[in-house]
Amino acid sequence: MNYFNINLSFLSDWLTGFFIFVILLISVPSAVYSMPYMKGHYSTKKSMLNWALLIMFVLSMLLVVSVGNTIYFLVSWELMSLLSFFFVVFDYEDTESVKAGVLYIIMTHLGTACIAAAFFLLYKYTGSFDYAVIKSNISYLPAEVKNIIFVLLFAGFGTKAGIVPLHIWLPQAHPQAPGHISSIMSGVMIKTAIYGIIRFAICIFGPGPLWWGYTVMTAAAVSCLVGVIYALMEHDIKRLLAYHSVENIGIILLGVGGAMILKNMGLQFLALLSLIAGLYHLINHAVFKSLLFLCAGSVYRATGTRDMEKMGGLIKAMPWTAASFLAGSLAISAIPPFNGFVSEWLTFQSLFGGALNSAGGSRLFFSLMAAALALTGGLAAACFVKAFGITFLAAPRSTAAGKALEVPPLMKYMTALLSVFALILGLAAVPAIKIIKKAAGMILAIDTAGFNFALNNSVVSVNADKGLYVSNPYFAILFICLAGVIAAALYVFLGRSSVKVGKTWGCGYYNLDSRTEYTATAFAKPFKIALGFFLKPFRKIKKEGDSIYHIKKFEYETHTTHVFNEYGYDILMKFIMSTAKKIRRSQPGSINIYLGYIFITLLVLMLTVNMF
Amino acid sequence: MVEILLALLFISTLMMVTAKRVTAVIISFSHQSFILFLLTLFEAVKINSLELYIVSALILIIKAAGIPMFLRRVVRDIKVNENVGFYIPPVLSLVCVMLLSYMAYIFAGRMLHINGSTQIISFTVSLSVILAGMFMMVFRMKAITQIIGLIVIENGLFLAAVVICGGMPFFVEISIFFDLFICVIILGIFVYRINMLFTHVDVDKLTELKG
Structure with a gap:
């Protein structure tokens, strides 16, 4: 009976290496950023607590990606969840934080329960907690058990990753943590769930049945669209970023x-490309999302609010932060030469490749996925026009925003550093892909030595003779040259005209104040109308006055319906609460009845003793 | 001889179940403990064990004399009415306990796989005593009857141990006695306190304590 004969073993393959790199790449700047961020706003004791928790949090994430045993994985996974929970409730005086924390800890434990169930099922059939042994014994698993384990793992990791419809905790919990923690949580922590999916569903299980891949992709496409649509409707800058994480x-x-799908179809090269795209986007998202969250933290420090409608004009007060935020916005909107472009482009290529090389339903499926991704990209760009424009441009919308000052040097350097990372990952795409290729090849068990990615008529193909390599510098140089040419042309044709300085967006009128400015709500309105079938907007107008011509008071209220909460979780909660109320009736508080329960149990045991 | 004692023990249990006043229950309990003492003594003489002699002396001192005296003092001091408070009337209680003891008989037969021997009867009686104690705890209102029910259950367990396997290990026996004595004292004090706070000791009126 050596149930717990567990060896603590560590992995040292490319996948683990890749994730360790990502974790450290984000955690170190965030940790440095936290020093000035905490200073003066928290007591010394709480700063110390922050450091202790932060170090343990990063270590637990490193453990998650490096242990080679499911029990140790569970332990470090739980440690990571709990430590991040402590950060969500770090400002425990704020009731909102506590509420978000409770939601987070419930959801994350549901996820952990699923993962634990999957691991114990694996143990039952393979007789081991060790990854290597599980992998070698994986053929003992009956197909239906394999499917159950996959579903459990996908639900468990999906909860952590924030896949729709398990995402509800993410936009509540991530914004409540301090700035640097939001950055680590959104940038890195949710990626450990991706690690779990890759490690178990691809590495250990090998290519599962086709529908696994379809499930993952469908959930992914839904997450893309739902995430970006809710982000568009959100005016809390950190919550907006959290929805973008989804x-x-x-x-x-x-x-x-x-x-997963392409490997199953036998299209090795495309499978590799697809996984490279995914991993590349993973590191890219880690960089630009933590960049954006750090900038949002800076803005929060400077203005004391997270509501975008109360910001504006910050570009003049805090140019560094504004520039970094702009870089992050460009990256997340997939605009070259920043890194987001490369990975989204690669994803498109793999989707197109999948559509071109398959037939029938899957061809349609890949096309639909590409369409969903395209729509997502467009909406994301729109969203960041809103986020950057409303936050940093125009005139201040509140006195707090008007009085904002640039953050301490260390904070702005860290955001600048991360925007440089974003730029480097965009420009140095070729060497980056070469490294990621090794990780992807290891995951899919494909020998990558023979593969060389090349562009052939704008389509990536294997071993094309002499094409343009997937490289952004060319694009970048092209665009820079083009911009120079246009600027020169404008200068030549229009010449220099006399400049008169007026108020921003004032159109020459002198007496405008911030109330006349374009708002985030107004910006989002066309999308709200266009996507009304999903958002189900609510609008209420109330006028008070002597007559319809003379109105003294005007109230306008609008919000959207969160369908997953309203039609899913709320109903579930209501059911649970009513059931609990019914069960409560069996606890009347009378000693006699409690004794009676014991008595009845004893009698039932006596009567049924022969059955056991 | 053992059979007669067992029958007497069973009768005393039935008396406890049908008794209407708390004092009557306590007296019946004292009788039951005395019979238990005789049974243990009988067993001790039979296997000639010093430990069982000591244990039987302890039964006589603590269970047959000490605890009943203490409980009677509690009843006298709190000055509530003597009625035990029935959820189930005495006659119906009697029928119920008879049914329970029949159940115990069947159960004993199933467990021991021997028919008609003294062991089966003694096991049945001890089980019936346990179930009757339980029954009293569930279907009586006064807190004191709950205490008595508890020690009746203990009596039943002790009886089972003695007649089936000649008693439990000596130290276990001693520690159980000690526990029981302390338990009764603590519960007795609780009853005092409950009475002081609520001016009654009906446990069915304590439902407001729940969260």
């Missing part, structure tokens, strides 16, 4: 799920 997890999983 979206980007979707894009990453499009790559991962695509790899």
Whole structure:
């Protein structure tokens, strides 16, 4: 009976290496950023607590990606969840934080329960907790058990990753943590769930049945669209970013799920490309999302609010932060030469490749996924026009925004550093892909030595003779040259005209104040109308006055319906609460009845003793 | 001889179940403990064990004399009415306990796989005593009857141990006695406190305590 004969073993393959790199790449700048961020806003004791928790949090994430045993994985996974929970309730005076924390801890434990169930099922059939042994004994698993384990794992990791419809905790919990923690949680922590999916569903199980990949991709596409649509409607800057995490997890999983399908179809090269796209987007999202969250943290420090409608004009007060945020926005909107472009482009290529090389339903499926990704990209760009424009441009919308000052040097350097990372990952795409290729090849068990990615008529293909390599510098140089040419042309044709300085967006009128500015709500309105079937907007107008011509008071209220909460979780909660109320009736508080329960149990045991 | 004692023990149990006043229950309990003492003594003489002699002396001192005296003092001091408070009237209670003891008989037969021997009867009686104690705890209102029910259950367990396997290990026996004595004292004090706070000791009126 050596049930717990467990060896603590560590992995040292490319996948683990890749994730360790990502974790450290984000955690170190975030940790440095936290020093000035905490200073003056928290007591010394709480700063110390922050450091202790932060170090343990990063270590637990490193453990999650490096242990080679399911029990140790569970332990470090749980440690990671709990430590991040402590950060969500770090400002425990704020009731909102506590509420978000409770939701987070419930959801994350549901996820952990699923994962634990899957691991114990694996143990039952393979007789081991060790990855290597599980992998070698994987053929003992009956097909239906394999399917059950996959569904459990996908639900468990999906909860952590924030896949729709398990995402509800993410936009509540991530914004409540301090800035640097939001950055680590959104940038790295949710990626450990992707690690879990890759490690178990692809590495250990090998290519499962086709529908696994389809499930992953469908969930991914839904997450993309739902995430970005809710982000568009959101005016809390950190919550907006959190919804974008849902979206980007979707894009990453499009790559991962695509790899599962394509590997199953036998299209090795495309599977590899798809997984590279997914992993590349993973590191890209880690960089630009933590960049954006750090910038949002800076903005929060400077203005004391997260509501975008109360910001504006911050570009003049905090140019560094604004520039970094702009870089992050460009990256997340997939605009070259930043990194988001490369990975989304690669994802598109793999989806197109999948559509071109398959037939029938899957061809349609890949096309639909590409369409969903395209729509997501467009909406994301729109969303960041809103986020950057409303936050940093125009005139301040509140006194707090008007009085904002640039954040301490260390904070702005860290955001600048991350925007440089974003730029490097965009420009140095070729060497980056070469490294990621090794990780992807290891995951899919494909020998990558023979593969060389090349562009042939704008389509990536294997071993094309002499084409343009997947490289952004060319594009970048092209665009820079083009911009120079246009600027020169404008200068030549229009010449220099006399400049008169007026108020921003004032159109020459002198007496405008911030109340006349374009708002985030107004910006989002066309999308709200266009996507009304999903958002189910609510609108209420109330006028008070002597007559219809003279109105003294005007109230306008609008919000959207969160369908997953309203039609899913709320109903579930109501059911649970009513059931609990019914069960409560069996606890009347009378000693006699409690004794009676014991008595009845004893009698039943006596009567049925022969059955056992 | 053992059979007669067992029958007497069973009768005393039935008396406890049908008794209407708390004092009557306590007296019956004292009788039951005395019979238990005789049974243990009988067993001790039979296997000539010093430990069982000591245990039987302890039964006589603590269960047959000490606890009943203490409980009677509690009843006298709290000055509530003597009625035990029935959820199930005495006659129906009697029928119920008879049914329970029949159940115990069947159960004993199933467990021991021997028919008609003294062991079966003694096991049946001890089980019936346990179930009757339980029954009293569930279907009586006064807190004191709950205490008595508990020690009746203990009596039943002790009887089972003695007649089936000649008693439990000595130290276990001693520690159980000690536990029981302390338990009764604590519960007795609780009853005092409950009475002081609520001016009654009816446990069915304590439902407001739940969260």
